[in-house]
Amino acid sequence: MNRTYITTPIYYVNAAPHLGHAHTTVMADILKRYRCMLGYDVFLSTGTDEHGQKNQEAAAKSGLSTDEYLTGQSDAFRRAFDLLGVDYDFFVRTTRPFHKTQVQFIESRLKETMAPDGEPLIIQKLYSGLYCSGCEQFKRDADLTDDGFCLEHPNLRAEQTEENNYFLRMEPYRADLVTYVEKNADFVQPEQYRQELLVMLSQPLEDLCISRPKARLSLGVELPFDPEFVTYVWIDALVNYLTNVNWPDPSYETRWAGVEHLIGKDILKTHGVFWPIILMAANVPLPRRISVHAHWLGAGGQKMSKSLGNVVDPFEVIETYGASALRWFLARNMRVTSDSQISVDLIRATYNTELANQLGNLLQRLLKFSAARFDGCLPASDLDPKDNEHLKAIRQLVCNAYSANNLPSEANGFEPVELASIPKMAEDLLHAIGLMNEYVTREAPWTLIKEPANASRVQSIVYANLDGLRMVLEGLWPIMPDIANRGLAMLGQAPLELTGSPRTTLAGGRHEFIAGRLVGGARIGVIETLFPRIETIA
């Protein structure tokens, strides 16, 4: 059994969950389910990052106590992922005690570590620069006006400030990391981002400031070796990937060996530079893979913004179209290498044409035909050779969706289903649906049935397509688990479900797509409309 581990970033709770959070987390869930279908054991973690400056500010503004604020916000993220149908196995809050003690544990270890150059890994030094008290950040000259005023706080002059912070020396590890990235072609996927990482690593790395004086930031993990400081929030956050699987308890190893970090392209540096170096310094194996995706743009190809009015709120979409429709749109249109567009109009168009007209209607036209012509039952399972050929072709398409692989890493034994191949899978399954609609229309069983001699052929046509649709629904389960199971239920099939504690495997093990599993002649129950058409909403 391949025990693997997928992580999402953990999300900063200073604002409400948005489409970007939904996207990465849904993709993680789809990947998990796909791999479970293939027989893997997959552990999925997500959660909330509850330390740092902006969270502290947001909590202060909220009027609630910090704990109340953080808990409320974290719950909002958890509810969002529940609403999206994400089957996460662990939801971390960085404020949980175990996480905090283990952050301190790794920091203590790093503090005692000598870098490859024989000097201490962590050093303390004076940092001086221009500090804007409005932003609570050090500023570069480039970020200030000629007069020394902050661009975001034109009434505040940035002040020369000195802080005695702790730094992690990254440069001594750069050469080893470059070698690692060069030797492991699939360490960062897709290739484009691996090249970007190599560019980042082509020049000397500055020391990474890993502390914040408590005087200006109290919401964080106290440094184990200096109570005057808390930990820089990114260090704290990254360590969740380890603490979620109980590191440093040796039990973490089986999961960690197959860990894959899903990230947006905006956080490649933290995951591709900071994190591997921390791991190397702490003597922990590097992650198996970092899978990177691009972002969503709003209508017009413009970055989403309130002023442009092109923000897509995942909750509104779920309310109108359902979580499955949102998951389908994301899976179908996501591109890993370039930003893609999303808007409510595009979602509605996809929902009506692909889901309601093509998928939902196909299921319903076949089931209603069966119910009306075959005495309320599914057709008999005896297949005419021609229909059998058609069914085999449909099965082949579904199987293709599960073997799609555009990576060179198959030989390395890693998962055959990749983030980048999700849209291709959705397209393969949609293609199968299209073939069935064509086939049914061309063979026109409603015409054939007028001739009593054609009775068995009519049953064969309908059976072949219902059985094909059954396999397509099974194939769609990772993308739309709820819809798939409702469709399967109408066909008298048992639902596909995750099982275990945690729920990391598919009940019944690896799923095989086998033609003929639809039970011929079984009584048809209630026929529901999976995707009611939704016309333009003013």
Place this chain on the structure above:
RNA sequence: GGCGGAGUAGCUCAGUUGGUUAGAGCGGCGGAAUCAUAAUCCGUAGGUCGGGGGUUCAAGUCCCUCCUCCGCUACCA
């Protein structure tokens, strides 16, 4: 400023290492069918592949340059 990505039919996107008349879906138009959520199926129109220059027998595909958009470059995740 530096670096990376993108710019292909009205819309959303595919286009292997350069090679026959540039593709799909949606939308439009015409038709067929009527089992079905007026859904489905067939046919059809529509593009000087961001602008310009270059290499080549041949460029959406390579090189140069310009324009536009997205992102990284910053101790905001």
